[in-house]
Amino acid sequence: ELGLPVLSPEKAKDKEFLDQLEQEVRPDLCITAAYGQYLPKRFLATPTFGTVNIHPSLLPRWRGASPVQRSLEAGDNPVGVTVLYTVSKMDAGPIIAQREQTVDENDTATKVLPWLFEIGTELLIENMPDILSGKMTMETAQPQDEAQVVQAAMIGSAEAELRPWEETATVMHNRLRGFSMWPGAFLYLEVGEGSEPTKFKILETRVLEEKEDGPTDAVEPGPSRKDGLRLVCVDGSILEINRLQPATKKPVDALSFVNGLQGRTVRYVKTPETVTA
Numbered sequence: 001e002l003g004l005p006v007l008s009p010e011k012a013k014d015k016e017f018l019d020q021l022e023q024e025v026r027p028d029l030c031i032t033a034a035y036g037q038y039l040p041k042r043f044l045a046t047p048t049f050g051t052v053n054i055h056p057s058l059l060p061r062w063r064g065a066s067p068v069q070r071s072l073e074a075g076d077n078p079v080g081v082t083v084l085y086t087v088s089k090m091d092a093g094p095i096i097a098q099r100e101q102t103v104d105e106n107d108t109a110t111k112v113l114p115w116l117f118e119i120g121t122e123l124l125i126e127n128m129p130d131i132l133s134g135k136m137t138m139e140t141a142q143p144q145d146e147a148q149v150v151q152a153a154m155i156g157s158a159e160a161e162l163r164p165w166e167e168t169a170t171v172m173h174n175r176l177r178g179f180s181m182w183p184g185a186f187l188y189l190e191v192g193e194g195s196e197p198t199k200f201k202i203l204e205t206r207v208l209e210e211k212e213d214g215p216t217d218a219v220e221p222g223p224s225r226k227d228g229l230r231l232v233c234v235d236g237s238i239l240e241i242n243r244l245q246p247a248t249k250k251p252v253d254a255l256s257f258v259n260g261l262q263g264r265t266v267r268y269v270k271t272p273e274t275v276t277a
Contacts, residue, residue, distance in 0.1 A: 013040045021046050029131065031124065032086060033117060036065070039086060049131055050138055051086040054120035056113060057152065058082060058098055060144040063091035064152035068113045071152075073178030075170065078102045079112065081120035083127060085138050094141035097127050106206055108180035157183040162202060162231075162239075164268055165215065169207045169237035176205055187231075188272060189219065192264035197272045203251055204243035211236040219266040221258045228254035231268065 005025070009017035012035075021027065021043065030051040032039070044051055057067035058080040064070075071079050078100040085093035099119055103112055130136035160183040162172045176185040188197040205228075212232045219229050219241075228242040245251040252260075 012037050012043055018042050018046075030086075033120070038090075039088075041088060044086060044088070049134075052096065052124065052131065053084055053086045053091070053093070054117060054124060055082045055084060055091055056080075056116035056120065058100065059084060059091060059095060060146070060149040062150055062152040065154045067152040068109050068116060069152070069155055069178040069181070070150075071178070072103075072107070072109055072112065073175050075174045077105070079116065081116045081123065083120060083124050084144075085141055092144060094138060094143050096131070096136055096141050097123050099123050106177070108177045110180045113181070155179065155183065159183075160185050161271060162187045163270075164231055164233040164239070165217075165270060166234055168235050169231070169233045169239035172231075172233070172239055173205050173207050176202060188269045190267050190269050191261070195264075197269045199247045201245040201251075202241055202243075203245060204241075206240050206242065208238040208240050210238060212238060217267040217269070219268055221254065225255060229257070229266070 007017055007020060007025070018040070027047040029049045030043075030047045031054070032051060033054040035053075039051065055067065056079075057063075057071055058078075059082040061076075062071050068079070080098055080100040082098045083096045084091070085096065087093040101116065101119060127136060159175070160179055162175070162185055164172065164187075172185070179185055185202045187200055187202055189200050190197050208230070214232075214236055215234050216232045219231055221227060222230055222240065228240040229244075231239040231241055233239060240254075242254050243251055244254070244257060
């Protein structure tokens with residue numbers, strides 16, 4: 001609509017794309033965010049003022065594919081965003097600017113990821129005059145401390161299982177927060193004594209301040225109708241489940257789930273060999 005040229009190469013190393021970039025576009029500055037592909041040296045050498053990346057973590061902590069997810073999973077607070085120069089090594093370039101942000105203990109990646117990119121965009125705009133004037137360069141930016149690097153590894157779907165028999169409520173709650181976009185979090189429940197275990201997506205939780213004396217596999221509602229389901233963990237800590245989704249069915253809140261039990265008991269089970277999908 002605006003008459004702007006758009007280049008959409010399958011790979012950044014495509015020769016035709018790089019030829020166009022060098023000979024026709026001739027950019028002063030390139031900006032990337034959540035690109036996810038390796039940028040070849042020929043690309044990085046093209047823009048006059050370099051290539052700048054917006055990365056949603058406080059580098060050098062959480063370099064890699066899943067920085068927000070891993071930071072929330074680890075319980076980091078504050079989190080943050082970094083504007084940095086791009087070099088051949090992933091997320092390893094010198095830092096132009098960073099900004100820390102405090103998050104709520106229940107904030108999820110679904111909310112935090114786009115929020116940090118908005119903040120990162122503002123931070124980039126604030127620093128653009130220095131970048132384009134030559135005051136800020138690859139040489140004057142702050143080098144990263146390689147001794148402080150933590151990798152944000154790609155997430156595997158098997159990581160999404162909650163394991164109250166060996167994990168605390170805080171560990172499971174933070175994993176759910178981090179994995180809210182994908183792959184989510186799940187738990188196998190036996191609804192009714194002797195029934196086949198069913199996989200449930202766990203959609204919303206919170207960690208209660210109170211604790212039990214010891215673990216139990218019984219999953220029971222709290223004393224008030226407003227309370228969620230109580231999952232007692234290995235150390236006695238309690239994870240309250242407020243929304244969940246049975247396999248092949250719609251999400252429900254805890255009260256609706258309890259109302260549908262009709263007196264049946266619920267307990268969690270370790271990963272069964274054969275389950276209801």
